[in-house]
Amino acid sequence: MIAAAVAGLALGASYALLATGFTVVFGVLRRIDLAYGASIMLGLYAAIWLHREGMAGAPALAPVVIAVTVLAAAYVERLCFAPHADRPPVTAMAASFAIWMQLQEIAVLALPLHTYPFPSPFAGAWPAGALGGIRPEHVLALVAAAAIGLGLARLLGHTRFGLAVRATTENRAAAACAGIDTRRVAIAVFGLAAAIGGVAGYLIACIDGQVAPHFAMRATLDGIAAAILGGLGSIPGAIAGGLLLGLVEAAARSAWGPQQADLARYGLLLAVLAAAPGGLAGIAGAARRRLAARRRASGRRVGEASAAGEA
Amino acid sequence: MDDFHLAILANAGLLSFLGLSCWILLVAGMVSFGQQAFFAIGAYVAAFGTVTGALPLPLALAAGLGAGAAAGTLLGLITRRLGGFRFAVASLAFAEAVRLGLDLLVLRVPGPGGGPVGPGGTDGFGGIRLLYESGTTAGGFVALIWGTLAAVLVLLTVAERTGPGRGLRMIGEDPVLAEALGRDPGRLRLAAAAAAGAVAALGGGLFAHYTTYVEPSNFGLMIGIHGLAYALIGGLGTAVAPLLGVGFDIGLLEGARAFQSYRMVVFGGAVAVFLIWRPRGILDEALVARLALLFRRLADRAPGPGPAGARPTSPQDAKEPT
Numbered sequence: 001m002i003a004a005a006v007a008g009l010a011l012g013a014s015y016a017l018l019a020t021g022f023t024v025v026f027g028v029l030r031r032i033d034l035a036y037g038a039s040i041m042l043g044l045y046a047a048i049w050l051h052r053e054g055m056a057g058a059p060a061l062a063p064v065v066i067a068v069t070v071l072a073a074a075y076v077e078r079l080c081f082a083p084h085a086d087r088p089p090v091t092a093m094a095a096s097f098a099i100w101m102q103l104q105e106i107a108v109l110a111l112p113l114h115t116y117p118f119p120s121p122f123a124g125a126w127p128a129g130a131l132g133g134i135r136p137e138h139v140l141a142l143v144a145a146a147a148i149g150l151g152l153a154r155l156l157g158h159t160r161f162g163l164a165v166r167a168t169t170e171n172r173a174a175a176a177c178a179g180i181d182t183r184r185v186a187i188a189v190f191g192l193a194a195a196i197g198g199v200a201g202y203l204i205a206c207i208d209g210q211v212a213p214h215f216a217m218r219a220t221l222d223g224i225a226a227a228i229l230g231g232l233g234s235i236p237g238a239i240a241g242g243l244l245l246g247l248v249e250a251a252a253r254s255a256w257g258p259q260q261a262d263l264a265r266y267g268l269l270l271a272v273l274a275a276a277p278g279g280l281a282g283i284a285g286a287a288r289r290r291l292a293a294r295r296r297a298s299g300r301r302v303g304e305a306s307a308a309g310e311a
Numbered sequence: 312m313d314d315f316h317l318a319i320l321a322n323a324g325l326l327s328f329l330g331l332s333c334w335i336l337l338v339a340g341m342v343s344f345g346q347q348a349f350f351a352i353g354a355y356v357a358a359f360g361t362v363t364g365a366l367p368l369p370l371a372l373a374a375g376l377g378a379g380a381a382a383g384t385l386l387g388l389i390t391r392r393l394g395g396f397r398f399a400v401a402s403l404a405f406a407e408a409v410r411l412g413l414d415l416l417v418l419r420v421p422g423p424g425g426g427p428v429g430p431g432g433t434d435g436f437g438g439i440r441l442l443y444e445s446g447t448t449a450g451g452f453v454a455l456i457w458g459t460l461a462a463v464l465v466l467l468t469v470a471e472r473t474g475p476g477r478g479l480r481m482i483g484e485d486p487v488l489a490e491a492l493g494r495d496p497g498r499l500r501l502a503a504a505a506a507a508g509a510v511a512a513l514g515g516g517l518f519a520h521y522t523t524y525v526e527p528s529n530f531g532l533m534i535g536i537h538g539l540a541y542a543l544i545g546g547l548g549t550a551v552a553p554l555l556g557v558g559f560d561i562g563l564l565e566g567a568r569a570f571q572s573y574r575m576v577v578f579g580g581a582v583a584v585f586l587i588w589r590p591r592g593i594l595d596e597a598l599v600a601r602l603a604l605l606f607r608r609l610a611d612r613a614p615g616p617g618p619a620g621a622r623p624t625s626p627q628d629a630k631e632p633t
Binding site: 031032079080083084087088089090091093094095096097098099100101102103104105106109217221224225228259260262263266267269270273274277 | 407
């Protein structure tokens with residue numbers, strides 16, 4: 001039971017990382033990078049290829065995945081986002097979709113089998129059944145996601161770069177007027193999101209123990225689903241949305257089976273889009289505003305009463 | 312014409328329906344990654360109509376078209392408050408949900424021949440043999456596909472010149488301005504979603520009868536992105552434009568067999584580079600306006616100097632609106 005909950009949370013933690021990647025890019029660029037999952041997939045396939053050629057051991061794969069993902073993201077940014085900076089957002093999105101197909105195809109042409117095993121860094125180092133069946137990959141995912149979440153909060157909340165990112169997210173034109181190079185901020189955020197995505201991809205591959213061509217689709221849709229569930233543009237929302245999606249998916253999978261769980265996930269995404277396009281962050285924001293309004297109203301009443309008392 | 316070229320023509324015609332479906336939504340400013348869902352719905356409904364022997368082909372195609380329009384309306388209602396990428400994501404989720412739903416759909420009924428017919432989940436839906444049993448030749452079928460396509464093109468070209476057609480283009484370019492000028496973006500977008508669903512479903516119905524066998528994996532994202540790319544490459548200026556996109560892809564595929572396995576690599580890259588160069592396609596509004604001007608000048612010149620009232624606008628006026 002605990003192991004199952006940890007598994008669901010670990011899955012959710014990886015979704016939370018993917019959602020964070022989508023959300024920070026959306027915050028700064030107001031655009032969605034549909035090639036995100038494919039960039040990560042290329043990173044994973046490059047790592048597997050190097051491992052099969054005997055050029056990289058299991059522990060060295062994480063940096064390879066992250067580096068190749070960042071390189072692929074740089075390519076996507078140059079081709080799909082930089083040229084369309086002043087055009088409607090859908091053009092960049094359509095271009096990134098085309099590049100999704102291209103990157104996925106490159107990966108499949110390099111490694112054409114249906115699935116490839118992904119070596120775990122814990123192979124043989126963790127006795128099976130230790131800690132009530134909790135798998136080390138799950139623990140790694142939770143620890144890594146927590147570390148990245150705290151690091152990101154520190155980076156965005158307490159550094160000059162973070163201030164620039166927040167200013168650009170809030171109001172791009174005003175940030176540019178204040179002397180922030182919003183173009184460079186956008187590129188840096190794109191790279192940051194890719195690095196986070198690389199970590200997420202590595203964690204998912206370790207948990208699954210294998211990588212298949214549909215990884216690009218899954219990572220993109222799971223990340224977007226979690227980001228929209230949490231409220232696009234909100235990092236706490238992305239984390240909450242990811243954890244929620246992981247738990248829901250784990251529960252649906254054990255209750256109904258994998259195919260039905262996939263169907264349930266798309267149904268959930270459609271339902272959230274139809275009923276609350278702002279997601280959890282939108283709902284929380286509305287509740288906070290209502291609460292504040294009520295507090296203001298009651299405060300005024302208290303103020304009036306005390307003023308009357310003084311008179 | 313030999314069978315090989317007939318097959319290419321049939322495929323080009325069938326894919327054009329998907330491209331047109333995406334084009335209708337793009338004109339309204341909506342990017343859909345999910346028109347393959349309506350292609351699938353049309354294919355399944357029309358095929359079910361003929362394999363059970365309940366409907367002749369025209370009625371079966373009409374039933375598929377109706378189902379596609381209904382499903383398009385449903386997607387339009389679900390997404391009525393969504394703009395831009397949220398609509399795109401919703402259309403993608405919708406299409407994948409439809410595909411997964413078809414994976415689970417098993418509806419085997421006794422057919423006219425006695426054996427069970429109908430969709431069989433992941434095993435696919437076979438035996439859609441009405442046209443082969445009625446002795447239609449390949450050439451006849453290609454003529455049917457292209458005849459239907461021509462009818463749809465004429466309808467769309469006429470619809471473009473009506474009030475709602477112009478309204479659709481207005482909300483695609485500036486919904487706020489369109490609303491200020493008395494257009495109802497919500498209703499127009501719903502109509503666009505329904506029409507796009509109907510066009511894709513009509514193509515799907517023809518597709519099912521052409522291949523005689525369909526399965527849910529026929530209607531994955533790959534075919535969806537192709538439909539979208541046809542509309543984007545062809546251009547948003549005229550309904551004929553998506554056919555240009557189809558020609559580009561099929562030309563690439565058939566003209567350079569060496570590319571075969573690199574098709575998506577070349578195609579994906581070509582679309583991305585292309586969008587930098589012409590974000591609204593080959594035949595965008597500006598080029599269509601310029602071509603119309605050219606035609607008018609030629610027509611004017613033929614019978615002598617044209618009447619003063621038909622004075623063409625200058626090319627500067629036809630600049631692409633931003």
